[in-house]
Amino acid sequence: MKAVETMDRGDALLNIFIGMFVMFMFLPLILMMLAAFNSASPPSVTSWEELTLAWFPRLLAEDRLIGCLQNSFRIAVFVVPASVLLGLSAAILLTRLEGQATNLLYACLISPMLTPGIVLGIATIVFWRHFGVGADLYTTIMAQTTFIASFPMLIIMARLQRQDRAQEEAALDLGASPFFLFRRVTFPFLLPAILTSAALAFLLSFENYNTTVFSIGGSCTLTTEIAAQARRAHTPVINALGVIFVTVTVIFSLVYTLRKQWEK
Amino acid sequence: MKQLFEIYGWPLTTFFSACVALWLTILIVTPQFFMIELSLRFEDRGDRLTKIVNDLDVLYRDKGTKEYDLVNGPACNTTGMVNPMMTGDSSCAQFGEEDKLRLEQQVRELEDRIQSLLVEEQNLKEIKAQQFPYSVRNYTAMTGLHAWTLTKTVAFALIVTLIALAACYPVAYAVALRSGPVKTVILFTALFVPYAVNELMRIYAWLTVFDLHGLLNTLLVIAGFASFASDEVIIWYRFPGTVLVVLVYTYILFMVFPIYNTMATLDPNQVEAARDLGAKTWRIHWRVIIPHTKPGIAVGCIMTFMLAAGSFSVPYIITRGLQPKWFTQLIYDKFYESSNWNLGSAYSFTLLLICILFIFGVMAIFGVKLRQLAR
Incomplete structure (x- = not known):
């Protein structure tokens, strides 16, 4: 009886702790979002002036911000297919190869995930300077692909490991060409993993800051521009952008969770 | 490897291998290698060679200005209009033979100095090329x-x-x-x-x-x-x-x-x-x-x-x-x-x-x- 009581007390403590933890995670975000609806500038929640939506249309007038946003998309357009292709190739090789060399290859290919982003950015601009290419969107595409490709690799590998190899052998026995086999059996099987990793690659590219800021030189992406503005001045326009970011994230998270629940 | 060829055929296998090879070489390994190589080359910002390179820049610029003046006159351009960048009235009329000789003399002097510096730069570069280019001074030079x-x-x-x-x-x-x-x-x-x-x-x-x-x-x-x-x-x-x-x-x-x-x-x-x-x-x-x-x-x-x-x-x-x-x-x-x-x-x-x-x-x-x- 006593043991049960202490367990309940432990659970109560745990509940209080996790409640505080979640509050800690949400409080700054909520404050930031509230300040976006206050007419006071610099943004504040404590000196409330007037409820307003005026900061949202102001976003459209920020020409530089919009130019940088376009750069973010330009980069992602190249990074996403490149990362998925590299990740897919590596996943296929790693699943089918055996021996010590494979472990080394594996270690090399996940090493960019464990490398500080700024080091990847620096190595990229140093490398391309040798060929006379200055730091710009192009170097950022290279630097981002270096580590983003590791994520599709892991996702696709996980799915490949669940593949029933008898299927492939059967197809080959029945006279299918290897290319036909890949197009009609392996690729469709991998498609969900490929789509998931493309979505993830887009998010990683779009949201990346530390690698990007070291490899982009004088150009900008949405994230480098947010950081530059956040350091220079504290304006409610960025808070309005924050509201959009958080809202989109919440919607996607809920859709993702609900879909996962529904699939069960 | 054999398994790969059997299942995916040689065109696809070659393609996948090439992709991974590109990722490894162009994106992962070589950039890191270049970065490390660069970090092992110490650039002495206060040495004689750096000073010569800077001096040469200044001398070339001076010489260029003087040669331009020789051709066009100090304050005129080819159309005879007064150059708005130049102050004073030293117009074309006042640019006589004497000034021309003086300028030519100055240009020759500059040329001599440039020549001697170029020789010295060449020597220093040769010495530097013979020296072992790598050191850990970039690592040990970190200030407190x-x-x-x-x-x-x-x-x-x-x-x-x-x-x-x-x-x-x-x-x-x-x-x-x-x-x-x-x-x-x-x-x-x-x-x-x-x-x-x-x-x-x-x-x-x-x-x-x-x-x-x-x-x-x-x-x-x-x-x-x-x-x-x-x-x-x-x-x-x-x-x-x-x-x-x-x-x-x-x-x-x-x-x-x-x-x-x-x-x-x-x-x-x-x-x-x-x-x-x-x-x-x-x-x-x-x-x-x-x-x-x-x-x-x-x-x-x-x-x-x-x-x-x-x-x-x-x-x-x-x-x-x-x-x-x-x-x-x-x-x-x-x-x-x-x-x-x-x-x-x-x-x-x-x-x-x-x-x-x-x-x-x-x-x-x-x-x-x-x-x-x-x-």
């Missing part, structure tokens, strides 16, 4: 201030990792093993949302707390410890503690999810069995849950440390220039402000080495292998 900055950055990253581990283990435990299915989904979503919100937005959000008229100062004023009217408020951005808090906030969730993912694969019956056999709570953690969760803890520690030590965004936004620069900011300046790429590469590689050491340290402590890490 920069070494202290590096130490501080690494110490902060370690503290962040420890705080994150202490806070996230119970959180992951609560979500993975102490909640019913509905509660798990709710908690998971509640943790996933701040994890997925853009890193910069999460950092930026803290300005609302730390600002001069932010939440903290307002609370102090309400409590009577400070006053806005007489400007007796605290400038929070001056304290390194603010960077620590925001570092913890920004990277703590990279600890939660790896731990949660491995803990969720633990069969709850194992915990039940241990309890039925009379094990106390701490003993269940120590002997059942932690051993199972080790790979997740290792990944969490590695990611949190690496992100905190290599973070440029947090100190950049939070210090607002009111604190000494962070190590990542020093590296940035070496590339984009004082443009000493050699030294910058050395600093960057130092940071990478520290992270590699940390990874091996963590793998040794928890006894996990690389292959177990990335799952």
